[in-house]
Amino acid sequence: MKHTFVVRLCGAAIFALLLPAASLYAQSGFPSTEVHPDGSITFRYSAPAASEVKLGLEGAARPLAMTKDAAGVWSYTTAPLAPEIYNYHFEVDGQSFLDPQSTNIVPNLVLHNNWLLVPGATAQPWERTAVPHGVVHHHFYTSASVRGLTAGLSDYFVYTPPGYDPRSPKSYPALYLLHGYTDSAEGWSTEGRANLILDNLIASGKAKPMIVIMPLGYGDMSFVRNGFSSWNDPAALRRNLDGFSQSLLTEIIPQVEAEYRVSSKASDRAIAGLSMGGLESLLVGLSHPEKFGWVGGFSAALRETAFDQHFNGVEATAGRKLVWIACGAEEELLPSNRAFIGWLKKRNIDVTAVETPGLHTWMVWRDDLVHFAPLLFQD
Secondary structure (H helix, E strand, O other), X not given: OEEEEOOOOOHHHHHHHHHHHHOOOOOXXXXXXXXXXXXXXXXXXXXXXXXXXXXXXXXXXXXXXXEEOOOOEEEEEOOOOOOEEEEEEEEEOOEEEOOOOOOOEOOOOOOOOEEEEEOOOOOOOXXXXXXXXXXXXXXXXXXXXXXXXXXXXXXXXXXXXXXXXXXXXXXXXXXXXXXXXXXXXXXXXXXXXXXXXXXXXXXXXXXXXXXXXXXXXXXXXXXXXXXXXXXXXXXXXXXXXXXXHHHHHHHXXXXXXXXXXXXXXXXXXXXXXEOHHHHHHXXXXXXXXXOOOEEEEEOOOOOOOOHHXXXXXXXXXXXXXXXXXXXXXXXXXXXXXXXXXXXXHHOOOOOEEEEEOOOOOHHHHHHHHHHHHHHOOOO
16 A cells, blocks of 8 residues: 655754753753854854753764853854754754754654854855745555564655656656665755755756656665664675665556656666665666666765675676766775776776765765766766
8 A cells, every 4th residue: 555645854853852852951042053244154053051062053974062151052163164054953061952953853763963054155056046846745555574673664755856747758867866874765856955966967967857766775674773883793784785776676667657757768767875775776777777877876886896796797798877976085995996987997888977075974975966967867
């Protein structure tokens, strides 16, 4: 059985669930965040009894030490930052807390963060602008492939572009866009702003109108429930990857193609993802050239270099349109991504390799989508 809704999660509702932990310290009489005209940000947190408070800020290599004033309010002012969306949290004597003054909550299965915007002189590709907007639909379905789901219920989101009409005979190409480890199915439509990126790219003529499917990216929910140590268990990793591949190929794609006006041609089907989703997109996409003509990996979680074992049988094929592998230049996964690119080239597989400044962050992955999407489904 499958249920369909058009929804957006309410940050305030999530915030209400997390507020008791964050309210251990009274926060009043000052703004917790202040974005200055030069793009710098002052963060504040009241913790008079704490011996140490740090700021966890997306894009910073490590937590930043804050300074306490006479009233017990800790603060930190950054250098001017580029226009972006920044995740953040506070670490009080080693314990992580949300900002109790903010209702901007990042949805995540493990990590708790707030977010704020540093605006630019002009709107960024992931900002809401005065262009026609598509619709994000939320689907629930009972999965026989994914282990550990509550009542077997899984979900995926679908973006339909402006002008999409289910009654029209026109078919659209499809991008299957996969989230990273600890994210839920809404990762790309909330943190990634994929729908707004596509709205802006389509309105400017840079990308073709396409349908984007954003599924829950786990084949075994214990892989995320057991924490980051799961990555050190090869059997657990393999169960997760195999279960997701089965779910995508036998459940999600058939459901999407039955309900939406999407082409079933490999030349009209792409798959891409970030981190864990990047690994999944490369495994599934490269192993099934009959289904995916376009493959992208953003900071793919290629933690091992036994590529002959994990990518057995992957060879060059005439039907493959694009293999695009990008990675942040300052992150730990860069060497393994470079090694994988070299491994593919030895098998005569053409690869577009991209390295951009940045760590393992959404700032890198949003930018990856901005540059990857316009390449898709072009003649």
